Amino acid sequence: MKLEVNSKETANELESNISNNVVCIVLYHMNGCMYCETMIPEWYKFANKYESNKNIVIATIEREYLNLLNNKPDIMGYPTIYKYTNNNATVYNGKRNIKGFEGFSNIKATKTSTTKPKKQKSTTKPKKQKSTTKPKKQKSTTKPKKQKSTTKPKKQKSTTKPKKQKSTTKPKKQKSTTKPKKQ
Numbered sequence: 001m002k003l004e005v006n007s008k009e010t011a012n013e014l015e016s017n018i019s020n021n022v023v024c025i026v027l028y029h030m031n032g033c034m035y036c037e038t039m040i041p042e043w044y045k046f047a048n049k050y051e052s053n054k055n056i057v058i059a060t061i062e063r064e065y066l067n068l069l070n071n072k073p074d075i076m077g078y079p080t081i082y083k084y085t086n087n088n089a090t091v092y093n094g095k096r097n098i099k100g101f102e103g104f105s106n107i108k109a110t111k112t113s114t115t116k117p118k119k120q121k122s123t124t125k126p127k128k129q130k131s132t133t134k135p136k137k138q139k140s141t142t143k144p145k146k147q148k149s150t151t152k153p154k155k156q157k158s159t160t161k162p163k164k165q166k167s168t169t170k171p172k173k174q175k176s177t178t179k180p181k182k183q
Helices: 008-019 034-049 063-068 098-105
Strands: 002-005 023-029 056-062 080-085 088-091
Touching: 002 008, 008 023, 008 056, 008 063, 023 034, 023 063, 023 098, 034 056, 034 098, 056 063, 080 098
Parallel strands: 002 056, 023 056
Antiparallel strands: 023 080, 080 088
């Protein structure tokens, strides 16, 4: 059952359900809160999906209506979600999406118009048909790689001339055997 708490009557209905051990999932939010406004569309998907389930109450309370409750919860920030079971409150800390809410609430829908019936599986396996045509070979679009040669490559001749090496030993001066003439 879906419940929007916005009057003393709806606040009393919620508190009655909590005290009668009905599972209640309650969203406390604040208008103008960026995080609340981001999460609320997912919350309403969740609430609409399970509104026909009589075993659970999915309630929404805006901050200004908290004063209508006799037992106000401890709320540290918005949005805050509580699950009430057997007069015990559990705070929700999971992802803010329908899957997270479903996992937290641990419920199943009684009647939903959005779900499709499951297809029944056949117990006999279909036989594979043999193809009479041969599959075509696909042409490769990549170029074949060149194979590496197993022979060693020949050394290339150098085109530059080698430089002459300078001798490190000094050449000896030759002594003249002839004497210079005196004038």
